[in-house]
Amino acid sequence: SQAIYKENHNDRDINCLGDYIQGAKNCYMCFYSLSSENLAYSMGNFQVKDSYDAFGGLEGAFIYDSNGGIGNYGLKFSFGVKFSRDCEYCDNCANCHNCFGCIGLKNKSFCVLNKQYTEKEYWLKLDQIKTQMLKDGQYGEFFPPELALVPYNISVATSYQGFDDIEKAKQYGYVVQDIHETSPETIRQIIEASVLPKDIKNIQDDICDKVIFDQKNNKKFRYIKAELDFCRRHNLSLPLEHPSVRLTEGRKKLGPITLKFYPRGCAKCGKKMQSVYQPDKPQFVYCEE
Template identity: 30%
Template sequence: MNKESRICQNCKDSFTIDPEDFDFYKKIDVPPPTWCPDCRLQRRLLFMNERTFYKRDCDKCGKNVISMFPASPRKVYCSHCWWADDWGAEQYSKPYDFSKPFFKQFVELAAEVPELARYVHESSLVRSDYSNICSYVKDCYLIFNSDDDTECSYGEFLEQSKSCTDISFSLSCERCYEAINCYKCYGSTHIFDCEECVNVHFSRGLTGCTDCFGCVELKGKKFYFFNQPLTGEEYKKKLAEWNNGSYSTRLEIEKKLKESALLHPYKYIIDSRNSNVTGDFIFWSKNVSHGYEIIMTEDSKYCQFMTFPFKTSDSYDFTMWGGGERIYECLGAGDGQRDVRFCLHSWSQAFNLEYCWYISNTRCDNLFGCVGLRNKQYCILNKQYTKEEYEELMPKIIKHMNDIPYVDSKGRVYKYGEFFPPELSPFAYNETIAQEYFPLTKEEAVNKGYKWKEPEQRNYEITLKTEQIPDNIKDVSDSILGEIIQCQHAVSQINADETQINADSISANQRISARMEQCTSAFKIIPQELQLYRQMNIPLPRLCPNCRHYQRMSKKNPIKLWHGKCKCAGLKSENGVYANQVKHQHGDTHCPNEFDTSYSPERPEIVYCESCYNGEVA
């Protein structure tokens, strides 16, 4: 097949289907997509509520629990009741009805099967009630999409880590604070894209470094301060002066970092140990195209957030977790699965699934349109068939899906081969992770036919205003653990009343962003984080955990690629700011290399190709 251009059903922009894409669709026997890759990702993400919680009663045991669902007509079970053996989702089974579109029948089934309050398996959690989409975590608080962690708080996509706070997309870290995309780091704070570093602070792109502060793109260095080498004694003095536990010093450091960030070259992609990949944040992978936050993946395209350390291959449009073969258009899948398509939160030991929700940790195969089943084969809409009946019925159902497709309120058509329509999501758009990567205003979301929920009015009795927080951690007493602290973003939200909006666009923007960031307006400090702050000289945060999360996310490049050219002009960077330390292969003429990069062309950073970057940073 040749490359083809199509018009996306959702955004109406054109997108390209490459010859190898057609080969893949043919191999797994699905029609080519009708939505562009970005819209497909957005559609999957709006089914994932990671951090919007409500308190409600379990509809089985009556216990008041933390849940992704507010009190609603939908039946919700706590994870203890949901995983118990005394009920089965097969009791809600429906015969397939050829007079109704499939998705209409599916949503009726999904509305009857009890929901799991949080996507967790009770038996794998120890004292971690406020965690969601986690397994094997112990003494963790407000962590999401994470596994095998101990005493961690406020983090997401965190694996095999210990005693970390405010951390995202990291693996095997210990005693780290404000870390993003780090691997095997210890005792470090404010680090981004660092690997095997110890006692490193306010740094980015460091590998194998110890005792460095305010540094960018270094390898195997010790006692560096803002990229300048010091003696051990000098470094100690500088550290005492700058790592002093004061919030105002922290602001000063951040200002200095902002200035120095534009002085050094960056590689066009954050990756390591790969061959033949495009995207960003890709590790231990090969032949991956348009990947974002991927580890251990091969021969795959348009995959994101594959942070579970297990091999994935031959997959497209696979978002979250990882580990499996021939997975297509799934959100939350992996751990050794094969041939799973159009599924949501279906995980581990399940094979040959299509259009299923919540088929997890259970031996299942050959299920179509099922919700919450365990240990079943050959079921459609939760109804049991024989193998022969199933195989006879399936082609008829696929034909029926194409003959009488579901059409949503905006006229988008869903035949066989399409992921679930957004209006089937149990969540409002702004409760989901879609809002983080594709932020929309209420009006935009509603125009697209996505659900929207007005954030609940939080009437916390603030006992400590943001400006009353002590500047230095040394001046914080244990009584802080009893305070309800106001989030700084909530302050700007209150200050920016309607009349001010036009006059003061900054506070208007802050106000909008506070709403978009699911600001909870107030927060508490828990004992284990206070201990870490004291031990590591970290001032108290001024923002609530959700605002801190959005702030971390804003430091990353977007899930988008532009075609770019190396900004190495020969002896210096194109803008003349950085002078190369070594001679490059291309001599004193401009480097001819081009690449796909998540840096948009108008950004001010000095972006180098791999060879020029390695010349400078190796």
């Protein structure tokens, strides 16, 4: 018999289109949105309101085109900002307000490119910068792909279905890094994953100093101490596949995460619905009714 798939995994949602939405209201094209309201094209948010293109946010409002923020208000085009308001193009700043193009600042205000200005100077400088950026077509988007912190091919992006095309990533401007051959010194420290003891009690602490070779996927990796401690605490065998493979397989079990929804009919009652499963695919998808 063929498996039956749910229309979505939403719970206690009102007027939402997405998947894995819980206790939320008015969320359109969203994934993993919890206790949030008035979101669109967003993912991984908890208690976030009135935001668009927000990824990985916690307890914020009026967030636009930003990633990984906590406790922010009026944040635009920023990454990793915490407990700040009215900041744009900022990276890893905390407890700041009215800052533009700043990195790593704490408890600051009226700064541009990490330089302190008076409030009057700040607004004049900001007007000059935004005017020029608008003329050059640069304002209004997140940081360009070439400024990504890690090369695309070794980032978690490839673990999402439909985002593993490296050549297409290059066309968008993402940096792709060649993976170098393992040095002779490192080769002597390599252990094939298949020969590792299954019983975690037989694993020594120095396993974290070794390079593990995942033969199945032709990838090398290391264990970290936190991972070893976790497996010991729960009496689990060490995972034998490369972390990126584990992440990819885990995401597959959650269903497609592509921010695309398709009209299709319920396989049981025929009711029209929106689903992440394409209508030309063989899955049996049932509506909530």
